[in-house]
Amino acid sequence: MSAGYAVLGQRSVVAVTGEDRKAFLQGLVSNDVLRVTPDRAAYALFLTPQGKFLHDFNLVESGAESDAALLLDPETDRRADLLRRLKMYKLRSKIALEDRTEQLRVVVAFGDGALEALGLPAEPGAARAFAGGVAFTDPRLPALGARLFLPADGLAALEAAGLAPREVADYDRLRLSLGIPDGTLDLIPEKSIPLESRMDALNAISWDKGCYMGQELTARTKYRALIKKKLFPVTVDGPAPDTGTPVTLDGKEVGEMRSGRDGAALALLRLEDVQRAAENGLTFQAGPAVLTPREPGWDHTTKG
Known part of the structure; x- marks a missing residue:
């Protein structure tokens, strides 16, 4: 480009x-x-x-x-x-x-x-x-x-x-x-957790500064390895799902769509479901569209 x-x-x-x-x-x-x-x-x-x-x-x-x-x-x-x-x-x-x-x-x-x-x-x-x-x-x-x-x-x-x-x-x-989230296109005010949105890997958080608003719970989430879901970049095969469309695996709801354009999107998915799908050849769906998630190459943090 x-x-x-x-x-x-x-x-x-x-x-x-x-x-x-x-x-x-x-x-x-x-x-x-x-x-x-x-x-x-x-x-x-x-x-x-x-x-x-x-x-x-x-x-x-x-x-x-x-x-x-x-x-x-x-x-x-x-x-x-x-x-x-x-x-x-x-x-x-x-x-x-x-x-x-x-x-x-x-x-x-x-x-x-x-x-x-x-x-x-x-x-x-x-x-x-x-x-x-x-x-x-x-x-x-x-x-x-x-x-x-x-x-x-x-x-x-x-x-x-x-x-x-x-x-x-x-x-x-x-x-x-x-696979980079952008404000409220991908994060929900008063609901989204920074580490689920990979904000630690995007240099948004200092772990050695003093206190700030929300610092205690953010640190606890990290050090107790409480993250079970993360935003994933996904390839979309089919009609583009709207933001908020449920993502399913084996017919069960396992996540939610975020922003997307021209066959590329972000989706909040459970880490164990991403691993299970990869190991068993299962596919994620959002409405009629098939999703293929991948780990972004820039996230070197320890997986939850």
């Missing part, structure tokens, strides 16, 4: 400014905010106290120290909910919360040579200033390419770098082929 870029209208930019910005987020989100700098981005989750998914976003620092901001890219339709929840915990913290959707666009650059065109290494989270904004290698997986927060006139710099305009659907096909 040749290098290109697409504007992600489904993601927006929120800024956290003020001298307490890092300490404030450090106590709330799943990753280590203290390691986020203008040269290093991170991917993080905002969880319920019970350790269930609420929001996911990338984090990067932008601007000189006098006006530095931590920039987040929550889902556009849910950014108001994230801002409301952050304001609940502001208390006396010396921070300000700003919606910068009008000033900055969220852009993805992907395909062969995309990182090189932006002067980025294939290292998760590597970041640099670019065209009045910031560009960084996707902190989840470099194979996804780069993410950028750019002013509207920054798009010209992408084309000058040799990146052609592409459709968001092209990026979505890449994401699904790699």
Whole structure:
């Protein structure tokens, strides 16, 4: 796939400014905010106290120290909910919360040579200033390419770098082929468990930082090996199942579909059923469609 870029209208930019910005987020989100700098981005989750998914976003620092901001890219339709929840915990913290959707666009650059065109290494989270904004290698997986927060006139710099305009659907096909979940397309607020969604393998969780919202139950899930289900990339043979369609094996419901496109999708499946199907030549179904799951090559965590 040749290098290109697409504007992600489904993601927006929120800024956290003020001298307490890092300490404030450090106590709330799943990753280590203290390691986020203008040269290093991170991917993080905002969880319920019970350790269930609420929001996911990338984090990067932008601007000189006098006006530095931590920039987040929550889902556009849910950014108001994230801002409301952050304001609940502001208390006396010396921070300000700003919606910068009008000033900055969220852009993805992907395909062969995309990182090189932006002067980025294939290292998760590597970041640099670019065209009045910031560009960084996707902190989840470099194979996804780069993410950028750019002013509207920054798009010209992408084309000058040799990146052609592409459709968001092209990026979505890449994401699904790699088996990467994306926000509420694949995770259910107040229900999905981060480790079932392979968020530990996608660099979303720091295991050696202090407490954060949902930390205790997330750690307990990991260290007690409580995970019985995971998201799997699946090949779909037949009509594309809708999100939420039950997945069956031997006529019994064993999972649920998540997002999909053009024969590739994600499905939440029981680990023991995936193993049983592989050992006995059984097939998963979602409605009339036949599903073939596989382990994503990037998940090197111990299987539940």
